[in-house]
Amino acid sequence: MMLKLNNISIKLGDFQLKNIDLELERGDYYVLLGKSGVGKTVLLEIIAGLIKLDSGKIILNNIDITHEKIQKRKVGIVFQDYSVFPHLSVKQNIAYPLKGKKLTHQQIESLIHEYAELTNITHLLNRGTQKLSGGELQRVALARMLVTKPECLLLDEPLASLDVQLKGDLRNLLRKINQKGTTILHVTHDYEEAIALSNKVAVMHDGEIIQKGFTKEVFQKPANEFVANFTGIKNFFFAEFSPINIARINGKIEIHVSNHDQIKNGKIIIRGEEIIISENHIDSSATNNFKGKIIQIIPYFSNFELIVDIGIEISVVISEDSLFKFKFKENSEAWVSFKSSAIKIIP
Amino acid sequence: MNPKNHTPLIFTLLGGLILLFIVSPLLGMFLATTPAQLFETSKDPEVVKSIWLTLWVSFAATMIFAIGAIPLSYFLARTKFRFKGIINGIVDLPIVIPHSAAGIAILGFVSRDSVLGKIGSSLGLNFVGHPAGIAIAMAFVSIPFLINAARDGFENVPVRLEKAALNLGASPIRVFFTISLPLAWKNVLSGLIMMFARGLSEFGAVIIIAYHPMITPILIFERFGAFGLKYARPVSVVFIVVCLVFFVLLRSLAKERKSHDA
Structure with missing residues (x-):
């Protein structure tokens, strides 16, 4: 030491x-x-x-x-x-x-x-x-x-x-x-x-x-x-789990989760890097697919953060290449999807 | 007209009166002295000798007492302790007490019966009537100017710079001489100049310790007492000119250093 x-x-x-x-x-x-x-x-x-x-x-x-x-x-x-x-x-x-x-x-x-x-x-x-x-x-x-x-x-x-x-x-x-x-x-x-x-x-x-x-x-x-x-995970929400594998956020939006601990109330975090954003709906293993509007694009050192309103504001992190390839713009519509296993539940 | 507009005018007038109050007696004295009188006086060996004595004794007093006064200033700037206010008050004491009273106090302190006097005597030095006694009297009344200016200077040096220097492996004494003192130098130098200038002009305390050898302020007093205003005036003018020359010279030196630093 x-x-x-x-x-x-x-x-x-x-x-x-x-x-x-x-x-x-x-x-x-x-x-x-x-x-x-x-x-x-x-x-x-x-x-x-x-x-x-x-x-x-x-x-x-x-x-x-x-x-x-x-x-x-x-x-x-x-x-x-x-x-x-x-x-x-x-x-x-x-x-x-x-x-x-x-x-x-x-x-x-x-x-x-x-x-x-x-x-x-x-x-x-x-x-x-x-x-x-x-x-x-x-x-x-x-x-x-x-x-x-x-x-x-x-x-x-x-x-x-x-x-x-x-x-x-x-x-x-x-x-x-x-x-x-x-x-x-x-x-x-x-x-x-x-x-x-x-x-x-x-x-x-x-x-x-x-x-x-x-x-x-x-x-x-x-x-x-x-x-x-504090460590910067932006997608951090209070949720009610009812039924047990659905997280209800602000009474507005329902997200599929793997609630192994069977808790009824808690917080969920979704890392922005684990969310996929696309122009159109894509079929994949992701159980959570939402249509929303890009409300802000924030540049960082090597990537970009997109704030997408899907009923709640969700932060998606993508690379510079992806941003330019898919030409995401503020106020345009987009689909976000993420797997239930990408969601961490904190009691 | 808005009554507020008169304020600058009133202030200028009042301020001008005060400036006039400072300048006019000096100017009057200069104008009342003929060039011939000045020339004669500046060649008078007694005057020349007394001016040199005043200059070098005040300079020596400033330098010798600075050895202790600068560390004291640093200590006062950097240390917090319970009776700091009292210590700061003690430092200012010589400014507020009558200088003749200060002279009496110093006489007791340096006379042959005192501890210091006895030490001096054993080395063949009698402070009374000696430049060493004059230096002590000058230092007593002028040292607050140095301590206060230097303390302000040290207070303005960021402690963090000293800590950074320590962290770089420098000893505290090296930090003092390479960081604290150079960064406070402008104030310290200004304090040294003020102490020197104040020492030059001291009369009250010195006359009690040493009438002879005669520093210029005492010579002026003696000429006035023995021969009157006419004879005292040229000596005063010459001495003021010398003091001003030194003062301006030292100030400009300090300023030059400041602009060099910037």
């Missing part, structure tokens, strides 16, 4: 973190997912030693670093506001952690260039930091941290204030950094980042971790309603 958080608790005014347990293996890309204000940043700052915890232990490579000095922890934090030193140039910022490390001038220069190249900021090295964009500052902060070769990299909402294009670029960079062997703990409120980057994810709510595990498992088998809602 590389980084182990053992029963961490802290009370800060009205806010508290309760019994946080988390384990990161070497090479993990672990995403801590939660709304703002749930304590994600506080947890990162506790690991980095910037905030003193009330109880619990932090173990890094089998060494207890709970009370270790900030500068000796070997965990590097990149803040959401980047915290690039405004009075130093880009190069001086990256060189900052290298000074006083008994390195020769040449070694320092070569390290600066290595990490400037990795983060694609070589052209900015001699610039001041005052006029850099958010994306550039983020890269400077990353290069400055990576040059220290931290055992574990802590990222606080690294993509939050970037535009779509930069987000994509930076995601690739973070993937590259992780693939090079850096263990990453990344805090975000955006489930797409978790899906895009992580191999493991922990969902935080109200100062507690309410579910953690491999990303796929957490997203496909949310432990409760909150996780299901």
Whole structure:
């Protein structure tokens, strides 16, 4: 185990973190997912030693670093506001952690260039930091941290204030950094980042971790309603099951389900990726077929979300290719179909 | 006409009167002094010697006391503790007490009977009537300007930058010298200039500690007492000009640095 958080608790005014347990293996890309204000940043700052915890232990490579000095922890934090030193140039910022490390001038220069190249900021090295964009500052902060070769990299909402294009670029960079062997703990409120980057994810709510595990498992088998809602599953409805294999939603629409637990009331979720949309009715094994109207088309990074009104609003995810092939447009009619086995029932 | 429209005019007039109040006595003094008198005075060895003494002692006092005042400012900016308000009040104390009273207090503190006086004596140094005593008196009355300005400067440095530097492996002392101090430098420098300028103009506290060697404010007082206004005026003009030159020079240096940083 590389980084182990053992029963961490802290009370800060009205806010508290309760019994946080988390384990990161070497090479993990672990995403801590939660709304703002749930304590994600506080947890990162506790690991980095910037905030003193009330109880619990932090173990890094089998060494207890709970009370270790900030500068000796070997965990590097990149803040959401980047915290690039405004009075130093880009190069001086990256060189900052290298000074006083008994390195020769040449070694320092070569390290600066290595990490400037990795983060694609070589052209900015001699610039001041005052006029850099958010994306550039983020890269400077990353290069400055990576040059220290931290055992574990802590990222606080690294993509939050970037535009779509930069987000994509930076995601690739973070993937590259992780693939090079850096263990990453990344805090975000955006489930797409978790899906895009992580191999493991922990969902935080109200100062507690309410579910953690491999990303796929957490997203496909949310432990409760909150996780299901939060992890971005849009098709989440209250349903009455009557007869038992029919889910009645808002008294309007009936969906065939496989209600093995024979429950009478509950929630159902349908993953947008598992819904088929077509221009005309198609005969298939899908037991649920509805005619509806496309009311909105929302572009995402690699695919599109179509909101279709079938009596209830349902979210369908399709690829860019499909969108252009079938020429789906807003306000046009379409058929949606999905199998009853694609529906998850949460009591 | 809307009565509100008179407001700027009234404010300008009142403000103008105050500016006139500041400028006219100085201007009157300058106009009452002939170039010949100025020339004579600026060659007077006693005047020259006293101006140099005033300049270097105030400068030395500023530099020496800054060694402790800057860390104190940092401490006050960064630490929260129960009696912080009282400490901040103590820092401002020299501004509010009469400077002659401050001089009396310092005299007790540095006289031969005091602990400091005894330590000085053992090293062959008598603070009373010595530039070292003058420096202590100047520092006493001018140090709040440095501490307050530097504290404001440090308060404006985001703590997060210091934490980021620590997280990058820098020791707290390196963080202070490479992050906190450079980022607060504009305020610290401004405080140093103010402390230096305030030290130059000190009279009340210094006259009690050291009539001799004579700093310029005391020389002006002595010339006035012994020979009258006519003889005190040229010394005052020369000293004001010197002070202004230094003040403007240092201010512009600070400004240049600011625009360079931007």
